[in-house]
Amino acid sequence: MALRPCKVLIVGGGIAGLALALMLEKNAVDYLLLEAYPNIVTDVGAGICMMPNGLRVLDQLGCYEDLLRHTRNPVASMSWRNIEGEILGSMHGSLLSERYGYPGLWMDRKTLLEYLYSHISDKSKVLTQRRVATVTHHEDCVEVTTTDGSIYNGDILIGVDGTHSRIRQEMMRLARNLGIQDDYGDKAPATYSCIFGVSTGVPGISLGCLDSIVNEQSSYIIGSGPDNRTYWFLMSRMEQTFCDADVPRFDNKAQDAVVQNHWNDHITPDVRFSDLYNNKISTIYTPMRECIDRHWYFNRIMLIGDAVHKMLPIIGQGGSQAVESAAAFTNSLMEVLSQPSSLGAPAMAELHGIFEQVQDIRIPRVTQIMEMAHARQRMDAMETTELRDVILHKFPKLLPGIVLQRWDTTFLPGISLRTLGLPIRPKAVLFHDEAQKQEASVGRIVKI
Numbered sequence: 001m002a003l004r005p006c007k008v009l010i011v012g013g014g015i016a017g018l019a020l021a022l023m024l025e026k027n028a029v030d031y032l033l034l035e036a037y038p039n040i041v042t043d044v045g046a047g048i049c050m051m052p053n054g055l056r057v058l059d060q061l062g063c064y065e066d067l068l069r070h071t072r073n074p075v076a077s078m079s080w081r082n083i084e085g086e087i088l089g090s091m092h093g094s095l096l097s098e099r100y101g102y103p104g105l106w107m108d109r110k111t112l113l114e115y116l117y118s119h120i121s122d123k124s125k126v127l128t129q130r131r132v133a134t135v136t137h138h139e140d141c142v143e144v145t146t147t148d149g150s151i152y153n154g155d156i157l158i159g160v161d162g163t164h165s166r167i168r169q170e171m172m173r174l175a176r177n178l179g180i181q182d183d184y185g186d187k188a189p190a191t192y193s194c195i196f197g198v199s200t201g202v203p204g205i206s207l208g209c210l211d212s213i214v215n216e217q218s219s220y221i222i223g224s225g226p227d228n229r230t231y232w233f234l235m236s237r238m239e240q241t242f243c244d245a246d247v248p249r250f251d252n253k254a255q256d257a258v259v260q261n262h263w264n265d266h267i268t269p270d271v272r273f274s275d276l277y278n279n280k281i282s283t284i285y286t287p288m289r290e291c292i293d294r295h296w297y298f299n300r301i302m303l304i305g306d307a308v309h310k311m312l313p314i315i316g317q318g319g320s321q322a323v324e325s326a327a328a329f330t331n332s333l334m335e336v337l338s339q340p341s342s343l344g345a346p347a348m349a350e351l352h353g354i355f356e357q358v359q360d361i362r363i364p365r366v367t368q369i370m371e372m373a374h375a376r377q378r379m380d381a382m383e384t385t386e387l388r389d390v391i392l393h394k395f396p397k398l399l400p401g402i403v404l405q406r407w408d409t410t411f412l413p414g415i416s417l418r419t420l421g422l423p424i425r426p427k428a429v430l431f432h433d434e435a436q437k438q439e440a441s442v443g444r445i446v447k448i
Contacts, residue, residue: 002341003028006333009144009154011132012161013040015048015109016305016322018116018126020160022061023330025120027419029337032152034144036131036161041113046196046284047231048109049075049210049223052100053414054320056431057327059102060420063115067105070115071226074103076208078403082392083215085266089396091403093208099404100411101425104210104316106225108198112319132161135170135301140345142300155345157301158329160322163188163289165307171298184298188291188310191241192377193250195234195258196286196313199279202230204271212314212380213267214391219380221314222267232276233313234262237381238287247287255285288312290374292367297355300348304329304358309366312373314380315410321369324415325362331418332357365413372410 008024010017013035024031050058050067058064068074075093082088097103120126130150136143141153159167175184205224213220218236225231236258242248265273293308305322332354336346346354379395382388395402413432416422422434430438 001338003337004339004341004343005030005345006156006337007031007154008333009034009142009152009157011144011157011159011167012165012305012307013037013113013126013128014160014162014305014322015112015116015319016160016326018113018120019057019061019323020158020304020326020330021126022063022116022120023326023417025122025125026061027330027334027337029333031125032154033126034130034132034146034152035126035128036166038129040117040126040128041110046109046233046282047106047198047223047225047229048112048319049231049316050105050107050112051316051320051411052096052102052104053317053411053431054323055102055105056414056422057323057416059423059425060417061116062119064102064423066115066118067107067112070111071105071107073208073224073226074105075210075223077206078210079212080391080396081211081213081266081268083213083266085213085268085271088214088392089399091400093210095400095404096407097427099407099428100431101427106210106223106229106231108225108229132166132170135167135174137174137299155300156333156351159301159303159307160305160326161307163306163310165303167301168303168307171301171303174301175298183295184293186291186293187243188247188289189241189243190247190287190289191237192288192312193236193238193258194286194288194313195255196284197232197234197276198281198283199230199232199276200228200281202271202275202279204268204275205230211267213265214380214382215262215265217381217383218262219314219377220265220267220273221316229281230276230279232267234258234273235288235312235314235377235381236262237383242287247289250285250287255283258285290370292363292370294363296359296362297352300351302329302355302358304362309362309370311366311370312377314377315369315373315406317369317373317410320414321366324365325358327415327417328358328361329354331415334419361415365415369410372406
């Protein structure tokens with residue numbers, strides 16, 4: 001059946017933007033993706049660990065098997081280590097795939113972008129060097145003008161252009177013109193900073209690891225991936241919590257100061273931070289904002305991903321939550337577009353209904369994830385005497401139950417694409433939407 005006409009403009013060619021483009025293409029929805037930089041895939045970036053809830057959606061998009069073949073070594077072990085690098089407790093990585101059907105996969109961020117882009121059939125729908133200058137609303141469309149003078153019109157504009165979203169800035173400007181800027185002026189505080197690093201050939205880092213190392217007012221996440229790479233995140237609590245314009249921008253001098261302060265930190269009893277740094281391929285040092293915006297849409301514009309939900313990386317959910325938000329938007333859009341095509345393009349009230357539904361579904365979920373990540377970061381950084389006691393003495397005794405409980409809370413409410421089939425993966429527990437579908441099926445059989 002033909003869909004109702006609708007053109008979606010996507011601004012941002014990161015993980016959420018490419019995933020959304022692929023979702024729309026697979027549902028035969030017209031779209032155009034505008035990326036500011038010359039290339040979709042660049043060498044700039046860090047590592048990412050995709051977890052079961054995100055991989056499940058990528059499986060629907062046909063990307064999972066490619067990623068699995070590329071990484072070759074899913075997460076095989078998870079360890080929590082003390083300040084001397086000694087193991088406090090550990091779990092086998094196979095628990096992830098046994099319980100949820102998917103493992104944890106470490107990879108370069110650019111690898112994920114490459115595979116998402118490679119699965120898009122019509123590459124002409126993805127335009128690079130299209131940096132947004134202004135956004136204008138008309139009665140029947142939204143207009144985007146880029147810095148090269150090009151103009152693009154669509155029924156919907158989705159901003160997936162990251163923490164420093166240009167579309168968010170334009171949405172704020174348009175709201176300010178109507179005197180409602182306070183509804184869109186959410187503060188984005190930053191309490192922690194992070195050095196994201198990629199190293200290679202580091203002796204003593206075990207294959208397929210996902211390690212958490214506690215420290216004083218700081219912590220590490222360590223992962224090993226393909227091509228003998230080690231991915232590492234050094235999270236540090238800053239001297240204060242900064243907001244908006246006061247959030248600092250770090251230069252090489254600032255990074256060097258943090259590095260020297262942590263130079264002799266233990267990663268394992270035999271590996272120190274200096275070993276990671278001396279073998280680095282790339283690093284990025286940035287403040288980490290934490291915020292869930294109250295309002296994600298204005299008129300025909302909607303924001304998803306880091307543009308409206310920012311969280312710490314310690315539980316590996318930034319990428320997966322961006323993919324989930326793209327899936328939630330696609331699900332809500334398809335509900336409307338699947339109505340008779342004779343109805344024409346969705347009216348503004350229908351678009352707002354779509355946007356409101358996505359907000360209502362996603363805000364509670366990403367808020368919970370953001371709060372879980374913040375609490376975990378405070379514990380791993382041993383920010384209080386009580387938290388020090390918990391992570392060093394109480395937490396290890398509660399393994400694996402406490403982690404399985406947290407995983408269930410994190411993964412099982414994950415969103416999938418309702419219009420695409422879910423590949424069959426053996427698992428011990430069902431995701432919530434799978435359980436609901438199974439219950440509904442049983443109910444229909446009982447009625448018959």
